[in-house]
Amino acid sequence: MSLLELDDVKVHFPVRKGVLFNRTVGHVYAVDGVSLKVEAGQTYGLVGESGCGKTTLGRGVLRLVDITDGEVVFDGTDLAKLPEEEMRRYRRRLQMVFQDPLGSLNPRQNIESILSEGMAAHGIGKDQDERRERIKEILAKVGLPTNALSRYPHEFSGGQRQRIGIARALVLEPDVIICDEPVSALDVSVQAQVINLLEELQESMGLTYLVIAHDLAVVRHISDVIGVMYLGSLVEEAPSDALYAGPKHPYTKALMSAVPVPDPEVEDRRERILLQGDLPSPANPPAGCRFHTRCPWAQDRCAAERPVLTDVGDGHKVACHFAAEIEAGTLELTRPTGIEAVTETKAVAAEGPDADKVAIPAQSSGDQPAEKKAEKQEQDSAEADALAKADALAKADAPVEADAPAKAEAPAGADEAAEADALAKTDDVPPADDADAGKADADDADAPESDASGAESAKTG
Amino acid sequence: MALLSVEELSVTFTAKGRKDSTAVDGVSFDVDQGQVVGLVGESGCGKSVTSLALMGLLPGKGVKVGGRAEFDGKDLLSMSPRKLRDMRGSQLAMIFQDPLSSLNPVVPIGVQVTEILERHRGLKGEAARKEAANLLDRVGIPDPTRRLKEYPHQLSGGMRQRALIAMAVACAPRLLIADEPTTALDVTIQAQILELLKELVDQEGTALLMITHDLGVVAGLCDQVNVLYAGRAVESAGRRELFAHPTHPYAHGLLGSIPRLDAPRGEPLSPIRGSINDRIAWADGCAFAPRCDYYTMECLTGTPELTEPRAAGHQVRCVNPVLPKPKAEVSA
Ligand SMILES: Nc1ncnc2c1ncn2[C@@H]1O[C@H](COP(=O)(O)OP(=O)(O)OP(=O)(O)O)[C@@H](O)[C@H]1O
Ligand SMILES: Nc1ncnc2c1ncn2[C@@H]1O[C@H](COP(=O)(O)OP(=O)(O)OP(=O)(O)O)[C@@H](O)[C@H]1O
Ligand code: SF4
Ligand code: SF4
Ligand SMILES: [Mg+2]
Ligand SMILES: [Mg+2]
Numbered sequence: 001m002s003l004l005e006l007d008d009v010k011v012h013f014p015v016r017k018g019v020l021f022n023r024t025v026g027h028v029y030a031v032d033g034v035s036l037k038v039e040a041g042q043t044y045g046l047v048g049e050s051g052c053g054k055t056t057l058g059r060g061v062l063r064l065v066d067i068t069d070g071e072v073v074f075d076g077t078d079l080a081k082l083p084e085e086e087m088r089r090y091r092r093r094l095q096m097v098f099q100d101p102l103g104s105l106n107p108r109q110n111i112e113s114i115l116s117e118g119m120a121a122h123g124i125g126k127d128q129d130e131r132r133e134r135i136k137e138i139l140a141k142v143g144l145p146t147n148a149l150s151r152y153p154h155e156f157s158g159g160q161r162q163r164i165g166i167a168r169a170l171v172l173e174p175d176v177i178i179c180d181e182p183v184s185a186l187d188v189s190v191q192a193q194v195i196n197l198l199e200e201l202q203e204s205m206g207l208t209y210l211v212i213a214h215d216l217a218v219v220r221h222i223s224d225v226i227g228v229m230y231l232g233s234l235v236e237e238a239p240s241d242a243l244y245a246g247p248k249h250p251y252t253k254a255l256m257s258a259v260p261v262p263d264p265e266v267e268d269r270r271e272r273i274l275l276q277g278d279l280p281s282p283a284n285p286p287a288g289c290r291f292h293t294r295c296p297w298a299q300d301r302c303a304a305e306r307p308v309l310t311d312v313g314d315g316h317k318v319a320c321h322f323a324a325e326i327e328a329g330t331l332e333l334t335r336p337t338g339i340e341a342v343t344e345t346k347a348v349a350a351e352g353p354d355a356d357k358v359a360i361p362a363q364s365s366g367d368q369p370a371e372k373k374a375e376k377q378e379q380d381s382a383e384a385d386a387l388a389k390a391d392a393l394a395k396a397d398a399p400v401e402a403d404a405p406a407k408a409e410a411p412a413g414a415d416e417a418a419e420a421d422a423l424a425k426t427d428d429v430p431p432a433d434d435a436d437a438g439k440a441d442a443d444d445a446d447a448p449e450s451d452a453s454g455a456e457s458a459k460t461g
Numbered sequence: 462m463a464l465l466s467v468e469e470l471s472v473t474f475t476a477k478g479r480k481d482s483t484a485v486d487g488v489s490f491d492v493d494q495g496q497v498v499g500l501v502g503e504s505g506c507g508k509s510v511t512s513l514a515l516m517g518l519l520p521g522k523g524v525k526v527g528g529r530a531e532f533d534g535k536d537l538l539s540m541s542p543r544k545l546r547d548m549r550g551s552q553l554a555m556i557f558q559d560p561l562s563s564l565n566p567v568v569p570i571g572v573q574v575t576e577i578l579e580r581h582r583g584l585k586g587e588a589a590r591k592e593a594a595n596l597l598d599r600v601g602i603p604d605p606t607r608r609l610k611e612y613p614h615q616l617s618g619g620m621r622q623r624a625l626i627a628m629a630v631a632c633a634p635r636l637l638i639a640d641e642p643t644t645a646l647d648v649t650i651q652a653q654i655l656e657l658l659k660e661l662v663d664q665e666g667t668a669l670l671m672i673t674h675d676l677g678v679v680a681g682l683c684d685q686v687n688v689l690y691a692g693r694a695v696e697s698a699g700r701r702e703l704f705a706h707p708t709h710p711y712a713h714g715l716l717g718s719i720p721r722l723d724a725p726r727g728e729p730l731s732p733i734r735g736s737i738n739d740r741i742a743w744a745d746g747c748a749f750a751p752r753c754d755y756y757t758m759e760c761l762t763g764t765p766e767l768t769e770p771r772a773a774g775h776q777v778r779c780v781n782p783v784l785p786k787p788k789a790e791v792s793a
Contacts, residue, residue, distance in 0.1 A: 192718035192732030221720035260677025267681035
């Protein structure tokens with residue numbers, strides 16, 4: 001049996017409205033039926049674009065958000081239904097490393113205090129001396145000097161802070177570490193240090209990782225198995241090398257073809273599948289295959305019937321009705337991916353308010369005759385409008401609104417707005433200090449994550 | 462002559478009660494008509510400050526700017542604010558990483574675009590509106606007439622960046638400065654925007670100064686690449702030359718530390734040790750010395766000169782450049 005097994009996990013957030021926010025007007029289907037297995041000692045990498053539900057899934061596993069439905073079986077126990085009391089015992093064994101190391105470390109606590117807090121809460125070490133010894137060992141493991149103990153988070157560089165974040169997880173002797181964007185806030189030259197560190201620690205301590213990241217190259221580098229998420233569910237899963245060698249889902253193909261490689265030879269030869277439009281809102285996901293509004297191969301069936309993740313051999317799983325036909329090259333494109341198609345898309349755009357179609361010329365598209373083929377996309381405008389509305393809803397909690405009042409004072413006229421903004425940008429603004437807010441809900445000492453409080457209040461609000 | 466010629470540009474912030482901090486420390490590069498030039502480097506290496514200096518958008522107080530920056534033969538650094546503003550509307554344009562903060566949130570997109578057309582191209586009323594719709598269409602925004610009535614927050618990140626590009630190219634600028642234009646976007650949207658930029662350069666002959674930390678983006682887009690470290694260009698070369706033969710230890714190390722999508726799994730990365738915080742002042746020697754595997758005592762005798770140790774036009778600021786081993790040594 002696998003160490004961690006997710007079975008049809010769903011996390012839906014209610015969208016509330018009304019003066020008291022007491023009317024539920026819909027749901028954000030952040031995670032909508034994910035099943036996956038993480039083997040002991042291995043790394044499962046979860047990739048996907050912003051908003052596809054990666055973080056929510058990770059938080060769901062740790063029960064930092066409520067699981068709407070499904071099972072999270074860890075070491076034989078379904079965490080999803082565990083009473084909070086019992087869940088505490090499992091918290092220690094499942095740890096999380098966050099993207100923003102500074103935001104998740106309390107600036108007023110020194111490193112010893114940050115690291116020993118969780119240990120004390122979980123009864124690790126009989127006294128502070130014993131804990132300190134253990135912390136020293138871990139600090140050495142993550143490549144920090146012992147004198148770090150009495151220092152504060154701001155005295156460290158980004159990479160060092162991420163090491164502290166990793167140490168904080170390690171002192172609790174977890175079995176599984178969920179790393180949410182562990183390197184995306186770091187400089188390129190420092191990313192590699194942290195990636196290597198994670199790999200070394202896995203080797204020496206037998207750790208199991210669930211790594212969440214939007215950077216496919218990073219995920220490919222460290223993962224044994226990769227799951228590709230789109231709008232709350234997995235569209236493809238395969239061993240790392242197999243996925244790279246032969247992506248089968250249209251979304252994976254597009255995603256992979258879009259990742260820039262630091263090599264002009266590769267860049268000049270590559271065939272790019274350029275997707276049209278933007279990610280639909282998870283508050284109003286398209287019916288059928290969630291990718292059908294952007295898929296270059298979408299057929300009638302795709303809008304009606306949701307494909308399930310199916311094993312097509314050698315542990316390669318894909319959720320697409322037409323994966324075999326696409327691979328065999330027998331399915332014609334129904335949507336342009338290339339330069340010749342621009343005029344056609346415009347014609348479509350003229351037919352109705354279609355938010356989701358944009359054509360941008362591909363780098364090379366010569367050998368795809370199907371592109372010229374007529375396209376039969378009759379996306380009804382009602383759907384597009386609904387999407388737009390849902391989008392606005394979803395945006396309501398985004399920083400957009402918070403920003404507006406401040407910006408409203410900026411001089412009118414785009415030029416000046418840009419200027420004012422440019423000026424504002426040159427200020428070296430220190431990150432907002434919300435560690436207190438983070439602490440408030442950190443009754444389980446292992447999660448003083450900065451946005452945890454936000455999520456809490458959204459939940460209770 | 463180059464369209465934009467930057468020579469020994471330096472920017473020092475001189476806030477009261479704080480130590481002077483030099484953000485840009487002698488940066489030189491040229492941008493020719495229709496060329497895409499990349500400024501690449503890690504956070505804090507001075508990319509944005511360089512672009513703001515060129516656009517005349519640095520704060521008026523507490524900043525010392527040195528060196529030269531000539532655009533079409535005219536000195537940008539000594540130009541009057543008024544003249545600079547005219548230039549910015551017509552000849553020079555800039556797009557930023559976060560399109561939302563560069564757009565006015567309380568003014569519909571359409572008004573923001575037509576305003577530019579009215580101010581800089583003298584178009585009025587219906588003509589301006591028509592041209593605005595044209596522009597949005599040009600950058601791939603579907604249903605432009607409807608979009609023109611919308612506010613920035615009603616557009617997705619990718620759409621906003623397109624709108625910003627539309628505004629930037631409204632007056633057919635000769636040089637477009639793009640500061641991390643795709644960093645905030647998802648990779649599939651990034652691919653769309655990069656194609657759009659390429660298309661603009663190809664079709665309009667606009668020169669593009671592309672600022673990014675992403676070497677992958679540079680590899681696909683830039684003709685000429687400048688690698689910055691701690692406020693100085695440490696290596697400059699044509700894109701193929703640079704990626705095939707990274708010669709400065711920093712550039713060399715950077716390429717070795719990036720996980721590549723096309724690299725077989727299991728191949729370890731070779732990180733650069735330390736962080737940008739471990740550096741010395743360029744005046745004392747090579748700023749990269751504390752992190753460098755090739756470091757020798759000579760590295761601490763003032764700023765290393767730019768040399769061309771490998772190929773003509775491939776400039777490297779290092780006393781011990783990374784060169785292929787001489788044949789004799791290899792066989793020995
Ligand atoms: N507490 C919450 N309440 C309501 N909606 C939420 C909440 N947390 C997340 N969401 C929504 O759920 C969706 C998935 O979010 P999530 O943070 O899991 O995405 P992600 O894949 O981690 O994205 P990113 O790459 O940007 O971190 C988003 O649309 C987000 O706005
Ligand atoms: N107004 C300012 N006052 C003081 N220092 C500043 C100011 N603006 C920028 N700096 C400093 O100048 C240096 C260069 O900053 P710059 O914004 O150019 O970096 P960058 O290369 O654009 O980095 P990033 O990739 O993070 O955008 C930084 O150390 C920064 O803190
Ligand atoms: S099921 Fe249809 S829409 Fe979905 S990925 Fe496959 S072909 Fe595309
Ligand atoms: S000058 Fe010296 S320290 Fe600097 S990069 Fe070259 S070898 Fe390294
Ligand atoms: Mg996330
Ligand atoms: Mg910058």
